[in-house]
Amino acid sequence: MNAKSIKLFFFLCLITNILLISNIASAQVSVVESAFETAESKGFSGVLLLAIDGKVVFEKATGYRSYEQKIPLLTTDIFEMASVSKQFTAMMVMMCQEKGLLEYSDNADKYLNIPYKGITIKQLLTHTNGLPDYQAVMDKHWDKNKVADNQAILEYLRKYHPPMLAEPGEKYEYSNTAYVFLASIVEKVTGRDFIDLSREWIFKPLGMKDTDIRTLEEKAKVSNFAAGHIKNKNGEYVNANKFHDSDYTVWLGNRKGPGRISSTAEDLLIWDQALYNGTQVSEKTLKSAFSPQSLNDCTLSYYGFGWDLGKDELLGKIVSHTGDNPGYKTLIMRFIDQNKTLILLNNNYHEANTELVESAVAALKGF
Template identity: 45%
Template sequence: MQNKQKQLQELFAAMSEKGVFNGVFLAADKGEIVFEGAYGLADRETGRALTVHSVFELASVSKTFTAMGILILAEQGKLSLSDFVEQWIPDFPYKGITVKDLLRHTSGLPDYTPLFIKDWDRSKIATNWDVLEYFNVRRPPLQFQPGENWEYTNTGYVLLALLIEKISGLSFAEYMSETLFKPLGMHSTRIHNRRLSGNVPPDFAFGYVYSFETHSYHLPDEQPATDFVVYLDGIQGDGTVNSTLHDLLLWDQALYTEKLVSKKTLDEAFTSGKLPDNKPYSYGYGWIVEQKEHLGKVVSHSGGWPGYSTNLARYTDHGKTAIYLSNTDRQLDIQQQIINEAENILFGLPHSVPDVPAELRSVKIDKTVYMLYRGVYKMDMGLDLSVTTGPEYDQLFIQLSGQPQYEILPLSEERFFVRELQIEIEFAAKKAGKPAHELTLFQYGEHRGVRVT
């Protein structure tokens, strides 16, 4: 164990010194902490350092809690996972979507995030009820018929939070506190919308995004590409759980017990699904479920939101746990490599310290070409990729279905890169000066996307 502690310490210290890790990490074996460490700053304005007790926004790791909130109601007989959403929300215009579809991302509902970035009044902070009203009034089309396919969407978990409120008679925050957090002794965990409430939790880790123009970190609120964190701050269920390393370890350990729900329900939650054609997908009830060589069954969830990169991995065949919380989102691909190497150390596998690639540099181009690239592209991996411009038409953004939005910067008039990730995109048109008809995304190979709108 001491050797693993030393190796993990060396890994995270090296990545911190290289400027690509600012956060906290914990590894445990059967509930016993093997290693924990904190690196960097929680508040860059004051110079306050991170600690292993710092509170982070969890982003989509929050979905693991929302799913459990629903499963508790189901075990209490207050709803069934086979219930249709319209049974609980009578005016809901999309018929035939079950609670299970929302849990498993098989509803076909489009993700609200790009829709609100495009349509929402940015002077107001949106809430879950605003999301429901948007879908009731504007009725964006389904991606597919309910249960027929799988596509990750934050909208489903917003609706699950509304169901919890309607059925329990409590606010989502009150329900989660009384039903999950307090019973498990997770005293530093809460549902919290910092900008909407105006309150900052004690020992809070502010999230920062990196500006390649100033070569420094800023709050995402201050950057045009990420200021949606302000007007989407009131939405719950898909994110907004705030927690700590130690509370997340309590959560992990509780899932080996029947403190909240039965073993039968937990087994269902930790089982990946199948589509009607028997094609499998790696998602249970609020958890990604995978079988990995040397690691066995891995039940996990990651999260990404401007300023935060999070990951909770449970290696249930071995009783091991890895919790990664970062409050910067520069070079996110490197952060995944750090997680992979920490995982290797935890399992005694060969490991190394990841190399940090040189930064790409953007060039000046005629930005009127951005209008030629706007649209939705159907990618060969089955996801939709939206390409949009900023309000002044001088910025270009991409967003894969259910994923955060990223600005892309020019390497030439046709080729662009994502500053936070090792991704490049090249647009192609059938004739010069005409709208692009396809694009190629370069990341771990080439992925083609055909323009559909």
């Protein structure tokens, strides 16, 4: 075979491989399309985004931004992130650590006037702290005609002093209280407002133009804010904020740390990709955030710093987080060994959510 024939052979092989890859990708997109259409037919309202190496391979919206006004949902609409916010709070703590403002081994009561002693910042980050649920205390005692902030939450924990649920480091137990403490610690060590600092350190530098920690009044002024919806007694979807007493996002509307970030699917992809390039913290710091934690009995807890940790046989290491608010169900899944991303934002807390995620993960395995 002469040189010209060899070149032609390799060129034909290259074209064949490109066509094969293109066909595989097209087939996987079809799988997701079908799953999305099924969810749509069942009444799902939300946005699904899939990306590989930071490039969107599927993005679609269905349902309504507002059911009452019948405003169709767009992929650019802004959703409440709920507990997906915790990874941002954890990042603020990690940035403070790298700046020498705190250590993970520091006890929380070094910085905060709280009745719970011997709990480290690391145990706050990893939900291994044993703290009681602040929401239960506020639900029982707080005047829901007022809007609580972190200072009020700390005051009520001191006043009513609910007991610890476990010894620090004894076990994993999800703790919103811990992330209220973390945001308050960031404010203490920086002397700055947590919201202003989040904008300055994360949202603005990364170009997350639609991401913020908004008050109820600020959210009302955002024209493309996708309201969370739940069904009324007639089975009709209505704005979740109308159920005032049960909607803690209203009367706990000024809390910082465990929730309250609102964002878009595409802004979350910007955030996802920034975690690969070291613009926020060092690779060493991020590695610790994605590592399981050793408990007092030397068993491991698979929650890092604001991230659930998992592994898939084909996709490799997974770091993910869900978020639940009245009317909302959110998810970011990062398959960090392969730089694949799944983002799902749902604003009518629909049961089709789970099946759609399963289909999307299956499709990502085929890309």
